[in-house]
Amino acid sequence: MNEGVEWALHSCVNLCFIPGEAVTAKRLAAFYELPTAYLNKQLQALTRAGILSSTSGPKGGFQLARRPEKISLLDVVVAIDGADDAFRCTEILKAGPGADSKADYRKICLVSQAMHKAELTYRRELSGQTIADIVAQVEQTYPDTAGNTRRWFANLKS
Amino acid sequence: MNEGVEWALHSCVNLCFIPGEAVTAKRLAAFYELPTAYLNKQLQALTRAGILSSTSGPKGGFQLARRPEKISLLDVVVAIDGADDAFRCTEILKAGPGADSKADYRKICLVSQAMHKAELTYRRELSGQTIADIVAQVEQTYPDTAGNTRRWFANLKS
DNA sequence: ATAACCTAGATACTAAATATCCAGAATCCC
DNA sequence: GGGATTCTGGATATTTAGTATCTAGGTTAT
16 A cells, blocks of 8 residues: 555644644645655645645645545545555456456456455445544544644744 | 465465365466466465465475365465555654654554554455355356366366 | 476566656735 | 745656566475
8 A cells, every 4th residue: 555645644634733724745744754745746636536625826735625524544545545456356267268258357256256345344444434533532642742733833834 | 465366366266176186386377377487486375374285296286285164365365465454554653743762653653553443354354254155156156167177177187 | 217396596577656856827925 | 017835747767566587406206
């Protein structure tokens, strides 16, 4: 899985701590010492996916496009990493003896189905967790984090 | 995920159709027109994991090391693809402000935990399905496959 | 003894992930 | 209007991981 998923999730959490304000890619990158241009690419992907909204120009930047309760971890994973299953069925059976060249083995191959079934539970679990859940857990487990993060971004702004 | 997982799963299923007999890497590869040397590498990994047993020399080859009911899909995936989570926590928080350099963020980071939780459901689902399950489904859904496969390997042997 | 076969490490090739750069468009502020 | 800031998107370079082959060595059946 793409490392950008980790960056994106943490960035979404951080944006929750700075509501109603656009944050530049540069500042989001500086928070974790990430390469700005590359993080920017992930933020663009989140924007295209409708998870973030962006504004150009001075005072511009990124912010959450909808409430964090409405952003599942799956939304973020799909936006950055794509919607493909980790197990990619290459229709190996097509090369086997007695293969039906017209058949779609991604559908009818039982190995493929079994792997896909597991993948579905993974996605279901990811879609059941939201950015808001993470934020709530952070606030409960590390009560200082929200304030510290807000302060860090406020200071860097000047 | 490594393409070898697909090859390994199908090869294990095929080995179920030819019980008590060692099958060479070459023949297993020929069945799906796979590169022999590379499939051999996956078979070796399965052997190291204790899923297959191998015998050298003429009449040698690979066979299941234990009954297919005792081989879960997770066993095969781990043998080929490794035990690492798809989501790899790079401990991004260590570079953030106020980080604890001694902390193991793979454990305490809530983003990491959330992703890992989903991964666990995936693995649980994979470990709940066995090669025997797949074989049973194949025999039910495609009744000719077992016989055809057996026959193909028998013919090629000569 | 020879041929068939697995083992394991070295090596080459290819695709994907990671990272940077630049020209263009939008926006703010003076 | 003009300059500065920032996002957008495509082009490009770099690095890493996946795919694939090869070779030397060990094991075993005939």
